């Protein structure tokens with residue numbers, strides 16, 4: 001074992017600050033990272049990898065983009081934190097709202113989890129209702145009310161999915177299957193008047209990539225509108241990535257509240273929630289829904305977000321991301337086909353997922369064949385050995401950045417094919 005990993009294990013639970021980093025789902029030793037640049041990440045032993053994780057989504061420009069690094073350095077020299085409104089914060093708020101024209105106001109927080117937690121509180125405060133609805137396989141950060149799984153049955157009362165979440169709180173959350181209009185209708189018919197909010201990743205990308213039908217999302221919009229519930233699109237991954245205005249732009253379905261994270265901070269800790277004036281007037285200091293943060297709107301984080309969003313305004317950026325994603329998808333699919341593996345590479349723009357099962361790409365969690373995880377673990381280990389950094393779980397997606405040039409994609413595909421070959425021969 002690497003001596004630094006051994007020391008990490010001595011001082012941090014599992015040796016990590018976030019559980020998936022411990023490689024429990026795939027086995028093997030997680031490398032300790034020294035630095036990263038563009039499409040590459042380098043471990044403390046100097047081994048370099050093509051990175052398809054990209055810090056789990058924020059790095060749409062790749063690692064350490066010079067313009068972002070410079071903006072951060074300049075901001076840091078101006079002061080690390082003020083505890084008061086700063087110019088960069090106003091500029092980032094304007095830059096965000098420009099991309100979500102249906103929203104009037106944005107509140108900055110420090111993580112995606114915090115954005116979701118605050119959005120749920122706002123929905124409850126504004127409606128005076130307690131119940132919330134989430135979907136199986138959607139992840140919304142480690143918010144108590146949303147670390148909940150379904151019991152048996154179609155629409156079920158939630159039970160805690162983590163120790164430490166009170167069952168009294170979990171029972172206020174209903175869990176629905178994705179891709180199922182009838183189940184949603186049934187739940188709303190039974191207790192629509194008690195439902196404060198429906199929260200969904202409009203492009204579910206935390207348990208595989210489960211692309212939803214437009215008609216399903218539209219149905220949720222209609223149900224929530226009819227019953228006076230708030231529709232929350234959790235766009236912590238999809239916002240600013242699949243289109244400037246995320247899925248609300250791509251689908252032309254306007255939610256009531258959007259949560260952002262990841263890209264909006266350009267690699268620094270930033271989360272945000274945005275909505276109309278009608279909803280945001282409930283947030284303190286304008287209204288009774290309390291939400292605050294010592295480091296919210298942090299000037300250095302705002303600078304990283306601003307520099308990132310500025311670069312995303314260059315022409316053709318989203319077309320280039322689409323092309324890079326498509327090239328990687330084609331290459332991975334051919335490699336899998338050549339190795340005789342029944343699999344499909346699902347994709348939306350620059351987000352890809354290796355679905356290790358035959359047939360059409362799944363849209364709901366019960367359609368996902370979980371037995372693919374064993375083969376994925378082998379592929380992951382072989383890929384890492386060959387200098388390809390893939391997510392350490394079969395159900396996490398891959399991200400392509402603007403820094404992934406043809407040469408990086410070729411290296412990634414070469415390593416991937418070698419890894420699939422080795423993993424399938426091993427059996």
Ligand SMILES: *Cc1c(COP(=O)(O)O)cnc(C)c1O
Nearest residue numbers: 111112113139140141236237261
């Ligand atoms: C990552 C993520 C979160 C949580 O964000 P953190 O910054 O990790 O707290 C919430 N929702 C979605 C959809 C995410 O992908």
